[in-house]
Amino acid sequence: MVEAPTVNPKCLLCDSPKTGHFLDSRDHVTGETFGLQKCDDCGFVFTWPQPADLSRYYGPFYRQYSSGSAGILQKLQQRRTRAWTRALGKPGRCLEIGCGNGWILAALRDQGWRGVGAERTADSARFARHQLGLPMFVGPLDAVRHGADFDLIVLHQVLEHLPDPMATLRHCARLLRPGGTLIVAVPNLASWQFRFAREHWLHLDVPRHLGHFTPACLRSALATVNLEVVHENYVSWEYDPFGWVESVLNKMGFPMNSLLRILQHDPSLRKRPVTMGCALTVAGLLAIPTALMATASWIFHRGAIMELRARKCPAGSAVSE
Secondary structure (H helix, E strand, O other): OOOOOOOOOOOOOOOOOOEEEEEEEEOOOOOOEEEEEEEOOOOOEEEEOOOOOOHHHOOOOOOOOOHHHHHHHHHHHHHHHHHHHHHHOOOOEEEEEOOOOOHHHHHHHHOOOEEEEEEOOHHHHHHHHHHOOOOEEEOOHHHOOOOOOEEEEEEEOOHHHOOOHHHHHHHHHHHEEEEEEEEEEEEEOOOHHHHHHHHHOHHHOOOOOOEEEOHHHHHHHHHHOOEEEEEEEOOOOOOHHHHHHHHHHHHHOOOOOHHHHHHOOOHHHHHOHHHHHHHHHHHHHHHHHHHHHHHHHHHOOOOOEEEEEEEEOOOOOOOOO
16 A cells, blocks of 8 residues: 555645545556545545656556547547537637547537647647647646636546646636636546445546545635536536446456456456456446436436536626535
8 A cells, every 4th residue: 555644634625734534445557555535624535645656557558448439439529519519609719628639629629619738748749739630738737828818628537637626727717718618527526426336436546536526625616716617517428337337346346447448458357358258247237227327326416427617707706605
């Protein structure tokens, strides 16, 4: 287990000193166990200690999918961005932070948005820039200085990976024009899926996920930077039903995140064909009941992924929490 300091750290979201050990979870890449701390004041949970070098925890297969899986994910991203455009009206200038493969930004471009992506390294920006022809900022986020002129900023499955989420939200608020929109999607720690699986939850994904949010603590963080939540969505076709199946398999003792690793062609699983065959069989049996659980969780706003849409308030106005 990665040893945590003996003194509890301050909350990474609200800076409260009232934090304590929450649970431990194991990384499926290295097998190391990481501790999670919970803030007594705002409810935010964070991986602690944060690794000094996160690169070795991503592995060579992180977010690498077969062509079939990639095609499905692209279709779902196109559907998602069409819903955003319908809700927001006339397309304008947009920024996607941590755009990765660029599928979301490319879909927004196809719908008329004038988009730019941001990635920390040239390597992570390469596919979006060279394969999709998307304009990219490369470097730390605080180097993105465009004035307050973005109509839309997207943080889709990104905020949980960042070591200082409040600094990121503050910078996003500065980059938005008054009335502009920030869309944030993160795993939901208040979901039924987490309550069932706990440390076996697929979307806990330590230590790559450094922050773990509930709707309440994310709303509070957005209000702190003068962003008012105007819409919440708890439906995720790609992450939720799959997350149920994977989390059940994890809890049953199958290799951690085995289905995800199969999709990413992890060669280490080839040494365990019987185990993987059993996992796929059980996954097939779980398909219908877990789909029903996912649907019910969406109805009651307890889905595994939450997407909040927040609007920048005019200068001088305050957001009521």
